[in-house]
Amino acid sequence: MIADPLSGLRLLVVEDEALVAMQLEDMLGELGCVVVDVAGTVSRGVALAADAEVRLDGAILDVNLGGEKVYPVAERLAERGVPFVFCTGYGLSGISGEFAHVPTLAKPYDAKELRDLLVSGLAAARGR
């Protein structure tokens, strides 16, 4: 049996929509990932991303958090070398230049799309 590349991945979720966060949490649980925490605000996201005590293998970031952009969280993660992916309701054009290359999932998405994105965006990074 081939080891699932997503199994045991420790992930941070930044998502302000409670319902969506719940669903994402459930989906990730089914994929064998460990959701370290769910942040609903940019400030909490930044705090978690910057906390060296919190071990992270990757992160899933909603781009727009109640009118605030999630980029500060992305910057902290990038500084720590933690890979991350975006998910957004804006469509792919909504991502600003600096993070344009980051793998992005458009809402709404299903479990398979999420899995594919995580494999290409996060698991590959862990393999390096």
Add this chain to the structure above:
Amino acid sequence: LATISIIAAVGLVLTGIAVAAYDESQVARQRLDAASVEAGLLAESEAGPLAAGDAVAARQALAAVVTYPELEAAGVYRADGAPLAVWSRRGTRPPPAAVGRTGPPTGPYVLARAVGPAGRQLGWVYLRATREPALRRLTRYGGIGLLILMTALLVGALASVNAALVNAHRRLRRAMVDRSRAEAELRNVQRRQSEEEMQSMRKRGMAAFRRYAADMEFALAAGQLGGWSRDLRTNRFTASAVFRAHYGYEGGGRWLGTADFLARVHPEDRADHVRAVETAIATGGLLETEFRTLLPDGSVRWLMILGRAEHDDQGQPIRMAGVSMDISQRKRSEDRQRMLLDELNHRVKNTLASVQSIALQTGRTAETAEEFESAFLARINALARVHDLLTKVAWEGASLADIIAQTLAPYDGRALPAGRAGVSGPDVRLGPNAAVTLAMAFHELATNAAKYGALSNDSGRIEIGWRIERGAEGELLEINWSEAGGPPISPPKRRGFGTQFLQRALAREFDGRVNLRFTAPGLNCRMRLPLSAKLRLAA
């Protein structure tokens, strides 16, 4: 000329008279010459009788003389003047009866001669020649007169013809002068006419041009359009006041060239703008560029330039002209439109994600299809109602009281009986996302109350109260949901969607804490949520 001809004719007549007189005297002399011979003879022959006073001898001598036909009268007179003998032809005048000391009178046809040797006057001889016969004289004078008359007539005729010719010539010359005058006048009139026509055409043209220019100016001003033109040979640039204002050059001031305007084009747009202009000049196509201007005060304005180049017969560009338009407003509304579309897209996608989440979560906990259907539809309904509420306030945020009232009012298709719920708290306005999440939370609580709690019988009651606490970490919104009077409850055997949503999702979304307790009077739910910008729009 008539005068000259009259003078000439008179001259001729006078000449004729002179000629006639001369001719007459010649004739008389000839006769006298002839008579003088006789007279000489008579005088010689009379000397003797005279000396002797012999009248008979004198008469005889006279008788000899009268044979001469040219004589008509003769006389012999003594020295004292007394006649010795006289003779005259019948029907003629007799010689003088006596002579004076100087002798008898002389004249044409009359000859008187003294008789005697020199120094001794013996007496006188008188002879008178006959006159020329009237008929001959008449004939002679008539010929000359006729000649003169003819000549005079000829002269007169010539003169009259000449006069007629001269007259005709004069009339002709007058006519020619008149004609050339008329021609000159005609030319004058024509020139004046064409000048007037030209002037009137110029006037009409100018008037039409002025009207056109005024219309253009009005149209440009009405459309808030700036006008510009550029001579491509001299590179001279002409710009209207509006055009200058578009580039931030207010008022009059100095003449501005292409470089002045180009300097105000935003540096990032300048190269594209210049390229567009050059392309339009080269191809003769329509110039249509949109670019930003950067004004000295740092403000940015969007302009649109429309123009077209004019080429000469050789295809050389000579002039370019067009209009400018301030499209900042349009650009702003385009930006706003795009932002709104993005926002709408975001909301729709998020809503769909929420629906998807509700479906999955409901499906996970429902035990039968019927249970899934009713729970799912109720949750979608709650979601739809809070969207309605938000739409009413243009997604600017809803008040907490409204959200709670809406959740309870049309609860489960039945109106909530009066007195079954108490709602109290200060005015708190929530942001759109917070409104949706809290509305869902209250929906779950209300549904649970209706199924198992205070609203499942006829006597239960719910108290919903909230307040704002000011703590060390800022303001906190505390909401209390307390049920009482319902049937006895116990904690559920498994965590359903509602429980999970309240404890996990709600708490996380707002970075707060949610306490769910199943106490003896009924369910109690206490939410402590930091009043962040996200939760509250305005207190």
